[in-house]
Amino acid sequence: MITRGSHLTNSPPLSSIAGIPPTLSFAYSDILRGSVAELNVIIDFNQYDGLTFAKLSHVISLCPNLQRVGISVFGMQPQGRDVVGTPNQWRMRRLAPPIPDEVLEELRVAPNASRISELKLNDWSDDPKVLTQLLGVWPSITSLKIAGKLPTINNSIDSALSTTPLDTAPCALEALSLNCTTSAESNVDFIKWLLEGSRQTLRRLEFQKEPSGKLLEDIFVRSAFPLESVYLPSCASPAVGQIIRHRFVRTATPLLNEDNEIDGDHALLQAQGLKQVYVEDPSTPLKFLVSTIRSGTIQRLGFGVDGLTDLSSVARSIKAQTGLRHVAARICEGGGGNLGLGSLRIACAIRGIELKETRDVKEFRAWNA
Numbered sequence: 001m002i003t004r005g006s007h008l009t010n011s012p013p014l015s016s017i018a019g020i021p022p023t024l025s026f027a028y029s030d031i032l033r034g035s036v037a038e039l040n041v042i043i044d045f046n047q048y049d050g051l052t053f054a055k056l057s058h059v060i061s062l063c064p065n066l067q068r069v070g071i072s073v074f075g076m077q078p079q080g081r082d083v084v085g086t087p088n089q090w091r092m093r094r095l096a097p098p099i100p101d102e103v104l105e106e107l108r109v110a111p112n113a114s115r116i117s118e119l120k121l122n123d124w125s126d127d128p129k130v131l132t133q134l135l136g137v138w139p140s141i142t143s144l145k146i147a148g149k150l151p152t153i154n155n156s157i158d159s160a161l162s163t164t165p166l167d168t169a170p171c172a173l174e175a176l177s178l179n180c181t182t183s184a185e186s187n188v189d190f191i192k193w194l195l196e197g198s199r200q201t202l203r204r205l206e207f208q209k210e211p212s213g214k215l216l217e218d219i220f221v222r223s224a225f226p227l228e229s230v231y232l233p234s235c236a237s238p239a240v241g242q243i244i245r246h247r248f249v250r251t252a253t254p255l256l257n258e259d260n261e262i263d264g265d266h267a268l269l270q271a272q273g274l275k276q277v278y279v280e281d282p283s284t285p286l287k288f289l290v291s292t293i294r295s296g297t298i299q300r301l302g303f304g305v306d307g308l309t310d311l312s313s314v315a316r317s318i319k320a321q322t323g324l325r326h327v328a329a330r331i332c333e334g335g336g337g338n339l340g341l342g343s344l345r346i347a348c349a350i351r352g353i354e355l356k357e358t359r360d361v362k363e364f365r366a367w368n369a
Contacts, residue, residue, distance in 0.1 A: 038068040045075030045125060053099045061110040070120035073098070073130055073148075098130045108137040118143040125149075139170035142201070144194075147179035147208075152186040168196040177231075179208035188215045199224055206231040206368070216243045229300075230274060231368050234281035241288040247274045248295035278302035278368045280361065282332045286310045293317040293324060302328035302367060304335075311340025315347035322351065329357045330364040 039060065043051050060066060099107075107113065116138050123130050128149040135141065173195065182188060195202060202225040210233055219225060220243050227247060235241050277292055282304030292298050294317060301324060305311065318324060327348055329335075336359075348355040358364050 033062050034065050036063040036066055038070070039063065039066060040070035040120075042072045043074070045073075047075070053103050057103045057106045057110070060107065060112070064112050065115065066112050067115055068118040068120075069116055070122075071130070071134075072122040073125045073128075076126050098125065098127065099133045104133060104137050107134075113138060114140050117141060118145075120145040122147040123149055135169055135171055141171045142173060143175040144171070144173055145177040145179075150180045150182075150187050150190050152190055169194045169198075171197065172201040173198040174201050175204035175206075176202065177206040177208070178211070181209060182207075182215050183212045185214075188212060188218070191215060192218060195219070195223075195225070200226065203227060204229040207233060210234060211240075213237070213239050213243065216240060220244065221246050227274060229276035229368070231278040231365070232280070234283060235279045235288055236281065236283045236285065238285070241285060241291075244274075244277070245288070245291055245295075248291065248297055273297035276300040276368070278328065278364075280304055280330060280364065282306035282309055282330075282335065286313055289314055290317045294321055296321075296323050298323060300324075300326040300328075302330065302364065304330045304332050305338055305341070306332045307334030307338055309335065309338060309340070311338055311344045315340065315343035318344070318347040318351060318353065324351070324353050326354045327356070328364060328367045329355070330361065331357055331359045 041051060041056055043053065043056065056071075060069070117140055119134060119138065119141050121131055121134070121144075123146075128151050131146065132151055176195070176198075178191070180187065182191065205219065205225075205227055220227070230244065230247075232240075232244075235244065274295070274297055277298055277300075279288075279302065284303055289301075289303055290313065292301055293314070303309075318327070327344075329341075329344070335341075341357075345355060347353075356367060358367075
């Protein structure tokens with residue numbers, strides 16, 4: 001793991017330090033580089049002589065079996081070249097690209113470029129274009145976790161300020177996790193752009209912050225994403241609950257072609273049924289929990305429990321159905337004294353359902369993986 005302030009220096013060879021013969025030193029170095037499957041780094045533009053994308057690209061190119069990359073970006077980016085003749089307000093805001101073109105090309109041609117399948121990006125920089133740049137060089141990414149600021153779809157006449165040089169995101173995602181605000185229309189537009197190429201592949205969707213109803217409706221109702229797993233921070237809104245329940249019933253949906261039209265050349269049909277639902281907040285309405293249990297498709301259910309959660313009704317619903325295989329209960333404040341916990345444990349035991357209980361929200365989220 002490379003952390004903030006790390007440097008790449010010309011250190012003396014291992015053999016001169018430990019007395020190891022040069023041939024063994026090189027072999028040992030190859031073994032170490034080949035064993036790296038995940039890399040997590042922090043880049044702070046405000047830190048003098050800290051880790052840069054140029055140094056990071058060199059490290060990445062040295063790890064042939066690298067599959068997972070995590071990058072946290074902070075700070076003010078350096079000023080780019082001034083362009084004479086542009087409006088003053090744009091000249092004052094013009095910044096150098098987060099990742100220079102030559103660095104992007106180095107990442108693109110690296111031997112391990114096609115192996116990188118998971119990207120975790122926490123972007124709190126002042127100009128969040130890093131995500132679109134990385135997606136352009138790593139189209140093999142299937143799992144994406146985003147936190148911080150989202151890029152926006154920018155139709156400015158100044159092409160240099162555009163954050164989306166590609167018509168659609170080049171990757172076909174299987175899993176997407178969002179820890180960002182999605183209430184603004186520009187955020188919704190970007191996510192729709194991001195998922196345009198994932199209509200036949202996206203199976204896992206996770207929100208760490210409350211998503212907008214407009215975004216959920218587009219993903220769950222209007223699109224043919226083959227979603228199997230959903231994680232929500234809360235589901236207090238009846239409208240949100242109704243949108244999610246739309247995916248509980250298995251419905252045969254014709255496959256779509258590249259123009260999002262029904263493909264008449266394929267007789268195959270795709271089942272649209274959620275198998276896993278996790279809702280973190282204990283304010284989840286009982287109606288939603290019961291309908292989830294009775295859906296017939298849900299196999300894994302996680303929900304928050306406080307002193308007001310009607311666990312007795314949940315237990316009765318569990319006894320009356322056979323689809324569930326796993327139940328996860330996040331015990332919130334007051335939940336430990338809920339008198340219905342005993343009924344829930346008995347109901348799961350009778351049905352042979354695995355029941356896990358935790359007070360740790362991180363552990364609860366990990367069970368969703």
